Amino acid sequence: AAYAACEDKAGRAEVKPRLHAALHGLLAHVSESMVPDAERTAIDAMLVDEVIGVEHWGLLRALQVVGLYHAFLGLPQTMEQVRRKLATVSTAKVTEYLEVELGKSIEACTDPLALRRVQEVLYFMTGAGRFKKDLGGVDLDKANKKVVATARNKAGRAAEALENPHAAPATGEGKKFAFETGLMDFVADYREEDKVREQRQLDDMGAMVDKAVARHNAKGKR
Known part of the structure; x- marks a missing residue:
């Protein structure tokens, strides 16, 4: 809250690295610990309500680190908002974050499961095979x-090399993995929940309008 209220650009620039480090520490905690569902849900809501709108770059920078991807799979609302923010970023910046920095992290990773999680999250970021109209109208452009x-x-090839160290190097995109089907189901469920929330908001707004009109009409009859 203090960061959001700060109007001193120099002060914000000084604080920003510490804020990013704190965010990455929180994501590492979610990634590495058996966080109870209630706590994880609270963290998810906090990141969406208090962080994304103020300083989303820290969460986007988390995509540079293999070890933080597990957290996104447990924070579905945050993952969706990061996907939406990623759709607004330049191709140069996406290349820096994913091809360059994440690429280095992938090369240094020795955990195939962590690399599979990278695949899952990045598949989600591309829309998981959905059309733009099914993604709330927000999707990455072709270049991104x-x-x-x-x-x-790259993550898939690295994972396969670790899982099958004596196999011949894979070429091309390789086989599709079973997680894609599961993730598409996850995305569909999330979209359905999103639609329900949006409809509830519309219903609430409609009820508010009806009440306002009724009050206005009642005053007119007096």
Whole structure:
């Protein structure tokens, strides 16, 4: 809250690295610990309500680190908002974050499961095979999708090399993994929940309008 209220650009610039480090520490906690569902849900809501709108770059920068991807799978609202923010970022910045920095993290990673999680999250970021109309009208453009796909394929090849160290190197995109079907189901469920929330908001707004009109009409009859 203090960061959001600060109007001193120099002060914000000084604080920003510490804020990003704190966010990454929180994501690392979610990634590495058996966080209870209630706590994880609270963290998810806090990141969406208090962080995304103020300083989303810290969450986007988390996409540079293999070890933080597990957290996103447990924070579905945050993951969706990061996807939406990623759709607003330039191709140069997406390339820096995913091809360059994440690429280095992938090369240094020795945990195939962590790399599979990178694949899952990046698949989600590209819309998980959905049309733009099914993604709330927000989707990555073709250039950014290509960058994300390149990073995802690199993670997949690295995971396969660790899982099958004596196998011949994979070429091309390779096989599709079972998680894609599961993730698409997850996305569909999330979208359905999102639609329910939006409809509830519309219903509430409609009820408010009806009440306002009724009060206005009642005053007119007096």
